[in-house]
Amino acid sequence: MTGQTLVKVGMADLNVVDGGALLKTTGLGSCVGLTLYDSKSGIAGMAHVMLPSSDIAREAQINLAKYADTAIPELLNRMTVLGANMNRVQAKMAGGAQMFAFAGQSDTLRIGPRNVESCMSMLNRLRIPIVSHDTGGNYGRTIEFDSGSGILMIRSVQFGIKEI
Amino acid sequence: MAEFKNFEAFELDVLKEVGNIGAGNAATALSKLLNKPVDMAVPKVSLLPFEEIAELVGGAEQVVLGVFLRVEGEAPGNMFFLIEENSAERMLNQLLSLRHDEGDKGYSEMELSALCEIGNILAGSYLSSLADFTQLPMMPSVPAIAHDMAGAILSYGLMQYGEMGDSALLIETTFLEDHQSLEGHFFLIPDPGSFGKIFRSLGVGRE
Numbered sequence: 537m538t539g540q541t542l543v544k545v546g547m548a549d550l551n552v553v554d555g556g557a558l559l560k561t562t563g564l565g566s567c568v569g570l571t572l573y574d575s576k577s578g579i580a581g582m583a584h585v586m587l588p589s590s591d592i593a594r595e596a597q598i599n600l601a602k603y604a605d606t607a608i609p610e611l612l613n614r615m616t617v618l619g620a621n622m623n624r625v626q627a628k629m630a631g632g633a634q635m636f637a638f639a640g641q642s643d644t645l646r647i648g649p650r651n652v653e654s655c656m657s658m659l660n661r662l663r664i665p666i667v668s669h670d671t672g673g674n675y676g677r678t679i680e681f682d683s684g685s686g687i688l689m690i691r692s693v694q695f696g697i698k699e700i
Numbered sequence: 701m702a703e704f705k706n707f708e709a710f711e712l713d714v715l716k717e718v719g720n721i722g723a724g725n726a727a728t729a730l731s732k733l734l735n736k737p738v739d740m741a742v743p744k745v746s747l748l749p750f751e752e753i754a755e756l757v758g759g760a761e762q763v764v765l766g767v768f769l770r771v772e773g774e775a776p777g778n779m780f781f782l783i784e785e786n787s788a789e790r791m792l793n794q795l796l797s798l799r800h801d802e803g804d805k806g807y808s809e810m811e812l813s814a815l816c817e818i819g820n821i822l823a824g825s826y827l828s829s830l831a832d833f834t835q836l837p838m839m840p841s842v843p844a845i846a847h848d849m850a851g852a853i854l855s856y857g858l859m860q861y862g863e864m865g866d867s868a869l870l871i872e873t874t875f876l877e878d879h880q881s882l883e884g885h886f887f888l889i890p891d892p893g894s895f896g897k898i899f900r901s902l903g904v905g906r907e
Contacts, residue, residue, distance in 0.1 A: 547751055547855065549751075562760040562761045563850065563855065565849075592863050635853060674846070675852070678761055
């Protein structure tokens with residue numbers, strides 16, 4: 537990790553990089569950290585998705601990065617502007633945990649699994665293959681994507697570091 | 701929801717008082733449990749961007765023990781009681797003589813259950829005093845505990861806000877015992893629709 541630029545992606549935020557820079561987002565709980573990568577051009581994008589669908593948005597100006605159905609197309613747009621080829625883009629994702637388990641859960645509390653489902657169906661619709669994912673469980677994750685190698689590093693309190 | 705942007709100063713003061721009363725009672729309960737004086741900082745009421753909320757407890761990656769309760773009733777919301785690992789260990793030690801093995805990063809079921817119960821007692825006294833004060837029925841749900849990154853825990857309570865913006869209004873109170881040897885944070889995050897009810901019940905409603 538010497539001299540690599542690190543670009544942080546906040547909650548309900550997205551960013552794109554190229555040239556071997558790292559993308560990082562911290563403290564994913566029920567949120568999903570999704571990365572898109574075109575290995576040939578080395579262009580990568582990461583979104584920290586908070587909610588499954590923009591249908592429920594009640595804000596005046598929608599934050600595209602927040603919802604699964606708007607974040608993925610936006611990320612793809614920004615990557616193609618940089619020169620990524622849509623047909624080569626592959627996806628990885630992590631997060632979507634259910635931090636607290638309760639009996640008789642309402643739908644709001646199942647937000648993690650719903651975020652994952654929504655990301656998957658959006659990727660399907662756009663014909664973007666999902667190479668690997670580490671989702672679900674009941675624990676938080678911090679992720680870091682290396683746009684040089686295409687490796688997604690996942691860190692959690694209980695399981696340490698894992699690469700996918 | 702634009703109304704969040706224009707909370708008046710006196711409304712924020714009302715919410716501060718809400719935090720003061722609730723956390724004051726919780727601090728008394730904690731002090732009785734530990735049989736030691738517990739200090740409380742002046743509550744902070746702030747409308748914070750999601751990104752900055754975890755900064756209040758040391759950043760999104762700070763590992764904490766978090767007890768979560770859903771507040772049910774007339775003014776629903778989410779409540780968190782967060783304690784850092786060191787404080788949790790001291791609490792277990794003082795209260796139950798449960799000695800946590802320093803090299804062991806995990807917590808046993810017994811230890812988690814004890815901490816969860818502490819959170820439950822404190823949240824219960826917070827809410828019941830709040831319910832008395834506002835005359836609004838408020839019941840805590842069954843508590844749940846997680847030992848994880850603060851960002852992952854707190855984001856769970858922000859979903860209702862996600863639909864309408866990128867920030868949330870929360871009432872935060874810090875507990876200190878014996879000059880920070882034991883530190884805990886209480887977060888009450890009322891659902892966006894609950895503020896009107898709280899204000900009205902206290903006679904400061906607009907409309």
